[in-house]
Amino acid sequence: MLLGLVAPAQAQVGTWWQRNEWSVAQEHAATHVSERVVAAVSAAARVRPRHGRVVVACMDGEWHALPPRIVAEVLRLDGWEVTFLGASVPAAHLVSYLHRHDPRAVALACALPMRLPQAARMVDACRRTEVPIIVGGRGFGPDGRWAARLGVPWAADANAAAALLADDRALDRLLVADRPQAPVSGEYTALAADRADLVAHCFAQLEAAVPQMAGYTTAQRDATLTDLGHIVDTLAAAVFVDDAALFGDFHEWLGEVLTSRGVPLYTVDIAFRALAERLRDFPVAHRILRDREGK
Structure with a gap:
């Protein structure tokens, strides 16, 4: 339901707003309905965690929280113990949380390419915690090309994120692979x-x-x-x-x-x-x- 219904419906809402067929108020109302559906699925599905903890968060300044929330719920249904930190998480606060809870991985979302510089700073901050990082969202390009510029793996959707996290050896390689710093000019x-x-x-x-x-x-x-x-x-x-x-x-x-x-x-x-x-x-x-x- 989440990937087959809620996510496509929300994408259609965005298209209607872009075409000026829906107002901001209508878009917000529809998003609230989608959030309630996600919450209902979360409450109804009883899943015993069989994997480690994953932290899911939006980049600092990123307020499009529904897509990463769907990712968080899909990962939970896949057996992960998931903590979703919500929209616009300051880098320092996220780093403090990672140090305190030592999760298996952190998944960061960015919806708008204009936020890439902030995303790069957040990625660099998270790297210092030695927690593997994956990223997702249209902000990294339709094919994840700008995630590659930052040296982090990109997941096209929640299923791709689950597949990345399921590969323990790939996660461990992220900690020892070459990790280029953000290309600040x-x-x-x-x-x-x-x-x-x-x-x-x-x-x-x-x-x-x-x-x-x-x-x-x-x-x-x-x-x-x-x-x-x-x-x-x-x-x-x-x-x-x-x-x-x-x-x-x-x-x-x-x-x-x-x-x-x-x-x-x-x-x-x-x-x-x-x-x-x-x-x-x-x-x-x-x-x-x-x-x-x-x-």
Whole structure:
């Protein structure tokens, strides 16, 4: 039921929100129903643990908690003793928990690629506990390509996670395998430090080029600032893993979302040009932005 019904239904809810066919309120209501179904399955299924303890948690700043909760429940049904720590777990708190309880493994979830830099920091922190790490979620790419950049195994779904955890020798190899540190570049660090200024610059350029913004409500202005923040964060994540495809995928997704809400796409072009203008001395970011012109 969890993988055959709840997960596909929740994916459909996300599609309806993306197409603006459902409001945020409807999406939240549907998610609550899905959470109750997961809780009901958990209460009804009596399974005696026959494996060790696994900790499942969302990356710091990651609030999409339902998919990892489904993973946690599938692992429990598979015989693991599972502790689900929920959404947005601070790295320091997770590390403290791992030290205290010494689980067999920790599974970390990331739904949005823009959170990859935070995911990398969390992975590096968990490595110091000597607890094997697996990761999952769309934030690592549809094929887990960005998990590979961080040197951690990626599970496409709950069944794949269960298969990874079932291989004791593979888990033990994770502790002695080469474990590359997160590929932090000076360009990424500077982008992250300049985030607020970059968002403010893009907003000012939009106000100057789009007269209609003078009549924006507070909610509309806040939504625009949020979108600009997502653009900057995703660009920084693409620089972080040195993969323009990350930003290209986001650009296509953003275009679909804005079109469904009646926002003209030329506003995105204005924001991209404003960023490219400010980031002339950032070769990777500048190239990524120029590659998206006219697309």
